[in-house]
Amino acid sequence: MTTARGWVAFVLLAPGLTVLTLFLLVPLGLIVVISVFTYSPTQIWLPPVTTANYVKFFDPYYLGVTWTTVRIGLVTTLVCAVLGYPLAYFLARLRSRWLGLCLFLLITPLMVSSVIRIFGWLVILGRQGLVNAALGAVGFARVDLLYNEPAVVVGLTELLLPFMVLPLMTAIETIPRSVEEAARNLGAGSFALFQRVLLPLSLPGLVSGALLVYSVSISALVTPALMGGRKTRMLGNLVYDEVLTSMNWPFASAIAVVLLIVTGAVMATYLRTMRVLARRVGRP
């Protein structure tokens, strides 16, 4: 009985595990291996094992890019949470036939090619774009809205908002309306209701949304490349340049490993903080 069930489980899991092993674990292992090999301009990498790639990374420039990457990830997550919460609440409480349309609109950014999506932003934020034209019309000087860090955050926020809203919405839907009404009846205004009831009860959704947004934004490539300009570069852009321009695969691999570690570290810290926070608001 147990063995038969074991076999069924194995057969069902095998395809997924095979794909993950072949296309995730093996390449990841390869990256780790290549990251300690020596760079060769002619043969890309050579066997002598070295720590040079990692040593090279500990340079103010690369550390600066790492910090920029983490900062953009954190700010994007925060902006998505602030913008996404009211939206998620609205959608979770929407009892209307328009809900389907609203959800469709919400995930539209994910269905549009990133290049088209970003060219949209260029039209809006560019030097001759809509915003600057409007500012000019009311007598303000033109401002640089593109090719800086806020521009990258704007682009990423648009793309990643659904990743925040969908889990949050699911979490808010599980809070009975009567619990909200009970809070109001006991004297809670809108802010107290949010702070003391909605936020603690939707925290699991907020945590998963934040993890998704953070991990996707920190590995962004196209958005910073097209909206960040020369100054705002993220680790993904560095890896891309090293792989395709310099052909320095060992160094690119080292950067990738660092990115992985940074992502993991931030997530672990975040999850731990959230667990402590959750305990503090009285979860069992």
Add this chain to the structure above:
Amino acid sequence: MRGLEVRDLTRCYSDAVVVGPVSFRAAEGEFVSLLGPSGCGKTTTLRCIAGFETADAGDIRVDGKSLVGLPPHRRDVGLVFQNYALFPHLTVFENVAFGLRLRRRPAAEIARRVDEALRLVDLVGLDARHPSQLSGGQQQRVALARCLALEPRLLLLDEPLSNLDLKLRLQMRAEIRKLQRRLGKTAIYVTHDQGEALALSDQIVVMSRGRVEQIGTPREIYETPRTRFVADFIGASNLLAGSVASASSDRVVVRVGDLSLTSSHGADVATGQSVTVLIRPERVRLLRSANDRPASNLLAGRVVDVVYLGEDLQVSVEFESRLALTVTLKASDTDEALAPGAAVTVWIAPTDVRLLPAERETS
């Protein structure tokens, strides 16, 4: 006026669904039930008082001051929900302390008032539990304590017992009544359970299809229902269509099929008028001996069905004109001889024959 006054409260959902105009009062310390089937507007009325729905017209006053326009959190009316609506992430203590903390009371006062409230609902020693660790009855007590801790001007209860099993329901019913009496709080209680309404209330507001059918004490509602709906909804009833054969100030004779029934009520009916006759099953008496024969309302019939209910016996008796009455008898007053097919004679006192305006059966 002290207490609650609802005047011409109207809530329109669409042209077809309108609640109101509803008007009733609850004097200070009074227990008033809103009773009716689902969809009759009782919960809407309660939610308008709590401020979760906005009345389209009418006024709601507590101690003379209008609540209209105030948001729910400024109304100072306590609401107990059908599904308890406790905060799952907070302990029992924190649930009860919720409103006090919002009002920024000092910690010592909060501790004292939470303790008092939990003592009132007989729930001591569970402060540190979470709602998920409590039984339904205990959760309902926490919900009650959470309201009472704030000492609201008005206590609103929305079918608070309907999720409990029968035994617990009867127990909680008695406790709610005792508590409300002791605290002297004005209470508005929404229920579809006529037994609850009869047992708990000082006044019952019977509602149907968005309207108030009748307002009265439990005895008035049961004994002298004004409409067929009220008679039918509250208690068991035999409702028969008849017409007035003769009417004088203290004696009305009504023809129901081939039978003629005498009623001592109904000074406001005229000869020839169609009426609905109400006879409560437990007011019909079975006559055994031939020498005990009242002058009127003697009906000879045949038992067609007997249902044994333990305390009571429910007997269906059919008369010559295929007219049938349900009769409720004390099981202890009967014996095995009362079986289908048995010939019986029943008597109904003229005071127990009530006349209601004839109405087409719509509910």
